[in-house]
Amino acid sequence: MHRTINFVPMNANPRPDLHPDAGDTLIAGLRACFSGRLLTQPDEIAPYLNDWRKRYVGRALAVVQPDSAEDVAAIVKWCAAHHVPIVPQGGNTGLVGGGVPDDTGCAIVLSLTRLNKVRAVDTINNTITVEAGCILQNLQQAARDAKRLFPLSLAAEGSCTIGGNLSTNAGGVQVLRYGNTRELCLGLEVVTPSGELWNGLRGLRKDNTGYDLKDLYIGAEGTLGVITAATMKLYPLPVAQVTAVASVPDPQSAMRLLELAQARLSASLTAFELISDYCLQIVERHFDACRRPLAQPSPYYVLLESSDAESEAHAAERFEALMGEALEAGTITDAAIATSIAQSRAFWALRENLPEAQVLEGKNIKHDISVPISSIDRFIVETNARIEAAYPGVRMVVFGHLGDGNLHYNVSPAPGISPDEFMAKEPPINRIVHDAVHAHRGSISAEHGLGQLKREENARYKSALEIELMRRIKQALDPQGIMNPGKVVD
Numbered sequence: 001m002h003r004t005i006n007f008v009p010m011n012a013n014p015r016p017d018l019h020p021d022a023g024d025t026l027i028a029g030l031r032a033c034f035s036g037r038l039l040t041q042p043d044e045i046a047p048y049l050n051d052w053r054k055r056y057v058g059r060a061l062a063v064v065q066p067d068s069a070e071d072v073a074a075i076v077k078w079c080a081a082h083h084v085p086i087v088p089q090g091g092n093t094g095l096v097g098g099g100v101p102d103d104t105g106c107a108i109v110l111s112l113t114r115l116n117k118v119r120a121v122d123t124i125n126n127t128i129t130v131e132a133g134c135i136l137q138n139l140q141q142a143a144r145d146a147k148r149l150f151p152l153s154l155a156a157e158g159s160c161t162i163g164g165n166l167s168t169n170a171g172g173v174q175v176l177r178y179g180n181t182r183e184l185c186l187g188l189e190v191v192t193p194s195g196e197l198w199n200g201l202r203g204l205r206k207d208n209t210g211y212d213l214k215d216l217y218i219g220a221e222g223t224l225g226v227i228t229a230a231t232m233k234l235y236p237l238p239v240a241q242v243t244a245v246a247s248v249p250d251p252q253s254a255m256r257l258l259e260l261a262q263a264r265l266s267a268s269l270t271a272f273e274l275i276s277d278y279c280l281q282i283v284e285r286h287f288d289a290c291r292r293p294l295a296q297p298s299p300y301y302v303l304l305e306s307s308d309a310e311s312e313a314h315a316a317e318r319f320e321a322l323m324g325e326a327l328e329a330g331t332i333t334d335a336a337i338a339t340s341i342a343q344s345r346a347f348w349a350l351r352e353n354l355p356e357a358q359v360l361e362g363k364n365i366k367h368d369i370s371v372p373i374s375s376i377d378r379f380i381v382e383t384n385a386r387i388e389a390a391y392p393g394v395r396m397v398v399f400g401h402l403g404d405g406n407l408h409y410n411v412s413p414a415p416g417i418s419p420d421e422f423m424a425k426e427p428p429i430n431r432i433v434h435d436a437v438h439a440h441r442g443s444i445s446a447e448h449g450l451g452q453l454k455r456e457e458n459a460r461y462k463s464a465l466e467i468e469l470m471r472r473i474k475q476a477l478d479p480q481g482i483m484n485p486g487k488v489v490d
Contacts, residue, residue, distance in 0.1 A: 034071040059105035069228035077195025088222035090164030096451030132163025148234040169219035171447035176403030189229035240312035247298035251377040271305040272403035371442035
């Protein structure tokens with residue numbers, strides 16, 4: 001049974017007495033409490049007030065860019081004393097409005113981009129400790145420089161930050177082998193809503209000394225505190241990586257290929273992505289350098305990658321055997337195995353350019369969902385049919401991380417339908433998709449978070465007890481309600 005829960009914010013506007021024009025006196029006190037940058041001019045703060053999808057536009061008293069965790073603690077302590085809301089922000093690449101303020105103009109945006117140092121690399125312990133504003137791509141490179149692998153990989157890795165990745169428990173393309181960001185994190189440094197600095201950067205894989213506090217902050221989207229640094233796991237660099245693209249007639253065949261690949265490649269299978277033909281069409285349309293690697297079109301494709309600890313020849317041999325067996329069984333209809341790094345990158349470009357291709361294609365209705373892997377084929381077939389029956393002519397933009405059950409299940413308008421007319425159908429289309437997710441015991445947010453986009457929708461599908469427990473945790477850790485108000489839960 002679905003439930004409708006009316007949110008009663010604990011303190012939706014912690015400063016109801018504060019008119020934005022009355023903030024000058026406050027700002028002078030804020031400037032004195034930390035080193036770093038303080039931005040107050042409209043043209044300076046504007047880039048921090050819009051989300052990546054341009055869906056939300058907020059207002060703020062100021063944007064603060066501290067230089068250290070101690071500065072963050074001082075800022076938060078000042079905000080707690082003056083009851084000023086705080087919106088933590090990393091690379092501002094989020095897709096659910098979790099990193100932008102509301103339109104009251106009473107909050108400050110706490111940008112962590114200047115906390116970008118790699119503090120330590122321990123190749124014996126296989127850990128790296130970095131500050132929250134470290135760009136994911138720079139973290140990956142620091143690991144490679146130490147002859148190690150940091151496996152978190154996603155389309156926004158050139159601009160997203162590890163603090164944002166942790167705050168949303170980001171996933172990406174290698175969750176199948178290495179897990180979400182939560183599984184990659186061993187310790188955190190966090191500023192609490194009262195301005196205390198907790199150092200939990202222990203780097204331990206076993207620590208049973210009470211509640212695992214770091215897990216409260218991972219995935220909390222800045223609503224319980226501010227992550228300022230993290231100790232993350234590293235892995236040995238693979239000797240070889242082999243990439244392939246296979247054509248499959250339907251999602252059920254893709255699932256059979258996944259089962260076969262796991263049986264033949266075991267833990268060396270690091271990525272397994274499902275991509276519909278329409279996805280490749282829009283990538284080819286908007287990116288001249290991208291071309292599908294197989295001669296004949298197919299309803300669906302699978303992009304696979306294997307990481308091998310022995311040799312490139314060994315990896316290629318195992319992949320060729322896998323594809324040969326899948327072809328013989330009729331599981332796939334064609335396949336191409338990359339024979340060079342350039343070709344592998346070209347295969348991955350088809351997947352990585354998809355989000356931008358969707359933006360260039362025009363407005364579409366997005367869903368970041370997960371269901372048990374065994375339900376994916378039924379979910380796609382059944383839900384496609386329901387949406388296409390209700391809205392004839394729509395184009396289904398279906399792709400995602402089949403290996404871990406996470407789909408980016410998006411809907412583009414039928415030809416000739418205006419963007420505004422189509423986006424007016426978002427609530428009923430969301431209902432079809434999310435009801436189907438719920439029926440399969442899935443989640444309406446797999447790796448993007450809830451932010452402000454899905455907060456109330458989440459209450460429809462979670463039990464009343466789950467929502468209440470979340471509220472109790474929020475109230476216990478942030479009694480003033482100043483940490484990223486209006487996001488996740490109130």
